[in-house]
Amino acid sequence: MSWYNLSAVQLGLVVSGSLYGALIGSILAYPFADFLGRRRELIIAAILYLAGGSLTACAPGLGALLLGRLVYGLGIGLAMHGAPLYIAETCPSQIRGTLISLKELAIVLGILLGYFVGSYEIDVIGGWRYMFGFSAPIALLMGFGMWTLPPSPRWLLLRAIQGKGPLQEYKENAIGALSKLRGRPAGDKVSEKQIEDTIISLKTAYTDEEAEGNFLEVLQGPSLKAFTIGGGLVLFQQITGQPSVLYYAGSILQSAGFSAAADAARVSVVIGIFKSLMTAVAVLKADDLGRRPLLIGGVSGIALSLFLLSAYYKFLGSYPFVAVSALLLYVGCYQISFGPISWLMVSEIFPLRTRGKGISLAVLTNFGSNAIVTFAFSPLKELLGAENLFLLFGVIALLSLVFVVTSVPETKGLTLEEIESKILK
Numbered sequence: 001m002s003w004y005n006l007s008a009v010q011l012g013l014v015v016s017g018s019l020y021g022a023l024i025g026s027i028l029a030y031p032f033a034d035f036l037g038r039r040r041e042l043i044i045a046a047i048l049y050l051a052g053g054s055l056t057a058c059a060p061g062l063g064a065l066l067l068g069r070l071v072y073g074l075g076i077g078l079a080m081h082g083a084p085l086y087i088a089e090t091c092p093s094q095i096r097g098t099l100i101s102l103k104e105l106a107i108v109l110g111i112l113l114g115y116f117v118g119s120y121e122i123d124v125i126g127g128w129r130y131m132f133g134f135s136a137p138i139a140l141l142m143g144f145g146m147w148t149l150p151p152s153p154r155w156l157l158l159r160a161i162q163g164k165g166p167l168q169e170y171k172e173n174a175i176g177a178l179s180k181l182r183g184r185p186a187g188d189k190v191s192e193k194q195i196e197d198t199i200i201s202l203k204t205a206y207t208d209e210e211a212e213g214n215f216l217e218v219l220q221g222p223s224l225k226a227f228t229i230g231g232g233l234v235l236f237q238q239i240t241g242q243p244s245v246l247y248y249a250g251s252i253l254q255s256a257g258f259s260a261a262a263d264a265a266r267v268s269v270v271i272g273i274f275k276s277l278m279t280a281v282a283v284l285k286a287d288d289l290g291r292r293p294l295l296i297g298g299v300s301g302i303a304l305s306l307f308l309l310s311a312y313y314k315f316l317g318s319y320p321f322v323a324v325s326a327l328l329l330y331v332g333c334y335q336i337s338f339g340p341i342s343w344l345m346v347s348e349i350f351p352l353r354t355r356g357k358g359i360s361l362a363v364l365t366n367f368g369s370n371a372i373v374t375f376a377f378s379p380l381k382e383l384l385g386a387e388n389l390f391l392l393f394g395v396i397a398l399l400s401l402v403f404v405v406t407s408v409p410e411t412k413g414l415t416l417e418e419i420e421s422k423i424l425k
Contacts, residue, residue: 010062017069018076019371021052025077026363033081033356034159038089038152041082046143048075050136057133072135081363084347085355089152090181093415097286100347104340105279110138112272119269150177153195154416158352161202171195201417202352218361222420223354229408230346230362233295236400237338238369240302241393244377245309245330248386252309252323271331278335290412291341292404298337299401305330306394313387348411351420 006014025048033041052072059065083103091099117134121127153174160170178191217223253267282294308326316322350358380389409423 006062013066014062014069016371016374017066018052018073019367019374021070021073021075022077022080022367023073023364023371024070025074026081026360026367027077028074029078029081029363030357030360033085033360034155037155037159038082038086039146039149040151041078042086042146043143045075045078045082046139046146048072048078049139050143053132053135053139057129057136068132075139077363077367080343080366081356081359084343085359086152088347088416089154089355093413093418095287096348097291097344097412098283100344101279101283101286101340104335104343105276105283108272108275108279108335108339112269112276115268115272119266150180153178153181154198154352157195157198157202161199162353171199174198198417201421218350218354218357222351223358226349226351226354227358227361230342230349230358231365232403232407233338233342233345234362234366235369236299236396236403237342238366238373239393240299240338240397240400241306241373241390242334242338243370243374244389244393245306245327248309249327252320252327274328275331275335278332279340282336282340285336286341286344287412290410291345292408292410295337295341295404295408296401298333298341299397299404301329301333302337303394303397303401305333306390306397310387310390310394313385313390345408345411348416348419349423352416 025045029041036044048071052068052070052075055068055071056065057068059068084100087099087103088096113134114131117131118128121130124130151173156170156174156177159165160167160174164170172187175187175191175195178195179186179188182191184191218227249267249271285294305326308322308329312319312323312326346359346362377389380392384392411419411423414422
């Protein structure tokens, strides 16, 4: 088949296929996440990555290619739900910010690896197959890695409190899981005391209530407050123009003298390296400075960069360094704020019994708003022009800054149970 002769619609479907899959995956996570558990959800995600990546790489025709992209996207939807949830529930509160930000760094490094392979294979006929296929062995590594890890101790205790099995059995399994995660001998006293404390706080929290949240409870009471914070962050993460700014990266860099496709691919690598470095700053500072300072500083920089881009397209067109500087400012500020910190807040802000459903809704909000921004981008560009489009995104960024300052609490150093009792109630 003539892969180089795809229509604009076919190419759009290939590019957005994984996004559709991710939307479906995040919807499926809503009813099944608490039943499956965080560990099994991530193992299933790895299997979907392996199947989707392999099918995409070996696709004999467009239909198989689109199916592979959809399957791969299902894996994205489950992994984006299960990974921050598993990390938040298993790590000590003192380093929770660092570890969940490391997840974002891993994603950025994965994208960078894709850029490297794409840049290396750009002149090879069918080189795109290697770029997609390269994900399969990494998916195997992810699957085997999760297989060796225990279930989340908090998830085991939640199942016990929900009456899904004998409390003593779940308690012993939770002690064993925590001991393994902390590198302690099986059934040690420290892990036993931590599990006892968690059980007491769970029983206190859910004395007069069902331990299993009903289908709509995530939109009520403390869970609604959590969803307003977490969902608001991932919504603003997308509607401040993140997909669109990166879409313009090619034309901005071309105006600065990068013209050939190979140049564009190499520039993607440079931007990927820059994103990795800035994400590393967030990893190092999330538990030191806290969540709010990184969000406030980063979102302020995002707003400034968007107004600079608007000015470039309006009256500074003869100064391409302004656009390149604004692009790098946007990418850098995004990677120290909305990129990692939104997912960090989403993973820790929900009450335990609605955490699975709440994060599922937040993931759905993220991918849904991403799809809307992606699809609305071309018509808005035609209607408003680039200068006014970036001005609109800049105004939205200012609104998101107001939201962060007035609505987002500081959770640095608090346990998940303390966040539930002190911030949400």
